[in-house]
Amino acid sequence: MSLHLYDTSARAIREFVPIETGRASIYLCGATVQAPPHIGHIRSGVNFDVLRRWLERSGYEVSFCRNVTDIDDKIIRVAAEEGVPWFVVAERNQRAFTWAYQALGCLPPTVEPRATGHVPEMIELMKRLIDRGHAYEADGDVYFDVMSYADRYGSLSHQRLENMLRAGDTESDSAKRDARDFALWKAAKPGEPTWQTPWGLGRPGWHLECSAMATKYLGPTFDIHGGGLDLIFPHHENELAQSQAAGDGFARFWLHNGLLTLGGEKMSKSLRNSLLIPEMLQKVRPVELRYYLVAPHYRSVIDYSDDALSEAAAGYRRIEGFVTRAAEVIHDVDAHAPLPQAFADALNDDLGVPQALAVVHEVVREGNVALAQGNKEQVARLLAETQNMLDVLGLDPRSEQWRGGTDGAGLRGVVDALVAVALEQRQAARERKDYAAADAIRERLASAGIVVEDTPQGSRWELAH
Numbered sequence: 001m002s003l004h005l006y007d008t009s010a011r012a013i014r015e016f017v018p019i020e021t022g023r024a025s026i027y028l029c030g031a032t033v034q035a036p037p038h039i040g041h042i043r044s045g046v047n048f049d050v051l052r053r054w055l056e057r058s059g060y061e062v063s064f065c066r067n068v069t070d071i072d073d074k075i076i077r078v079a080a081e082e083g084v085p086w087f088v089v090a091e092r093n094q095r096a097f098t099w100a101y102q103a104l105g106c107l108p109p110t111v112e113p114r115a116t117g118h119v120p121e122m123i124e125l126m127k128r129l130i131d132r133g134h135a136y137e138a139d140g141d142v143y144f145d146v147m148s149y150a151d152r153y154g155s156l157s158h159q160r161l162e163n164m165l166r167a168g169d170t171e172s173d174s175a176k177r178d179a180r181d182f183a184l185w186k187a188a189k190p191g192e193p194t195w196q197t198p199w200g201l202g203r204p205g206w207h208l209e210c211s212a213m214a215t216k217y218l219g220p221t222f223d224i225h226g227g228g229l230d231l232i233f234p235h236h237e238n239e240l241a242q243s244q245a246a247g248d249g250f251a252r253f254w255l256h257n258g259l260l261t262l263g264g265e266k267m268s269k270s271l272r273n274s275l276l277i278p279e280m281l282q283k284v285r286p287v288e289l290r291y292y293l294v295a296p297h298y299r300s301v302i303d304y305s306d307d308a309l310s311e312a313a314a315g316y317r318r319i320e321g322f323v324t325r326a327a328e329v330i331h332d333v334d335a336h337a338p339l340p341q342a343f344a345d346a347l348n349d350d351l352g353v354p355q356a357l358a359v360v361h362e363v364v365r366e367g368n369v370a371l372a373q374g375n376k377e378q379v380a381r382l383l384a385e386t387q388n389m390l391d392v393l394g395l396d397p398r399s400e401q402w403r404g405g406t407d408g409a410g411l412r413g414v415v416d417a418l419v420a421v422a423l424e425q426r427q428a429a430r431e432r433k434d435y436a437a438a439d440a441i442r443e444r445l446a447s448a449g450i451v452v453e454d455t456p457q458g459s460r461w462e463l464a465h
Contacts, residue, residue, distance in 0.1 A: 029227035033093035034074035038274035040260035040267035121212040138175040140187025207238035221249030288313035337384035
């Protein structure tokens with residue numbers, strides 16, 4: 001089965017056929033950096049990281065562009081409230097997003113453009129739209145003329161133009177031809193950052209930024225545009241309209257991940273229900289949080305609860321336990337071993353991660369049986385299958401990301417080294433038959449939440465659940 005993906009525009013699952021054989025291009029709407037990230041923000045990054053990994057595992061060379069919106073109304077408002085320059089707010093939160101993506105094991109994008117670095121491309125796009133009769137200037141603002149594109153506007157969100165409300169992106173609609181017209185460029189206001197354009201000083205509108213960046217790095221037509229479900233309208237609808245009205249083919253597939261809610265409400269700063277990444281990593285390890293976000297289907301809604309998070313963490317630890325025990329027996333794993341067909345079929349069916357994880361857990365169960373039977377050949381095969389499947393999902397406990405390093409789970413590497421010293425001292429005490437000292441070391445580790453298990457291959461440890 002070849003890869004099939006749900007295309008929001010078509011409202012159907014379609015076979016993925018790239019523009020260029022062997023290459024795939026993805027644009028993901030990244031962070032608007034007015035605040036640090038909560039798990040709802042990072043869910044999108046994790047979901048599209050799985051897509052990117054699966055495309056690469058399937059033999060594609062992937063160009064992955066994830067933008068940063070570092071100037072918009074919200075950033076300016078936060079800066080004014082704090083009494084700091086807008087770029088201080090943007091830079092601080094951009095670093096927080098970068099840290100969060102890395103902590104949860106997202107591969108770095110091929111390119112990560114910032115909106116403020118692409119004003120020349122935005123100006124050029126506006127000129128094209130004005131020349132084609134799809135945009136106009138009014139008092140230093142530049143607006144997209146929705147009625148000039150009335151036959152196609154709404155095609156992504158499947159809305160009828162006559163049912164749409166005003167754009168609501170300006171304080172007044174008096175300068176607009178139609179209240180539904182949206183701002184491409186906003187004229188300068190006191191205290192706001194500005195750039196020079198043929199229509200005077202001002203700053204970009206949100207929708208214009210993404211069209212300019214996507215086409216600069218991926219070309220006028222590219223394979224996949226992704227983002228959260230809440231971006232379909234107006235953001236992605238407006239991106240599509242202005243890009244195609246300017247003559248670009250733009251995205252051939254539109255993929256949207258479901259929202260993450262808390263008590264049935266969309267997670268947002270304004271509702272004071274944000275679960276920030278550092279707070280979440282006080283509850284579970286980074287890899288366990290990634291498992292929690294990856295495990296549901298990317299288009300489903302996740303309603304957060306501590307119980308569900310704990311259940312997901314326990315599910316991951318069952319997988320991790322097998323990998324750890326098997327690796328004590330099998331030291332070299334075939335990284336090129338074929339994936340189980342059921343796993344590949346699940347991911348090819350619109351990234352069916354729940355079904356794919358069911359395959360992982362089944363292989364782990366078989367692996368535990370093989371370990372108990374001492375069947376090393378079987379263990380080697382099943383460990384290779386498990387690790388290769390987990391690698392696609394970004395969950396392999398033996399990967400550098402989760403074994404150590406400075407990002408994300410780096411603390412695990414530090415703890416591992418310290419526990420290793422304690423276990424060496426314990427082993428030395430046992431060898432000299434000082435069992436009281438050995439037991440004391442084990443009890444001290446247990447009081448710190450570390451469970452020691454003695455095996456024929458030596459002592460191993462894990463965190464208490």
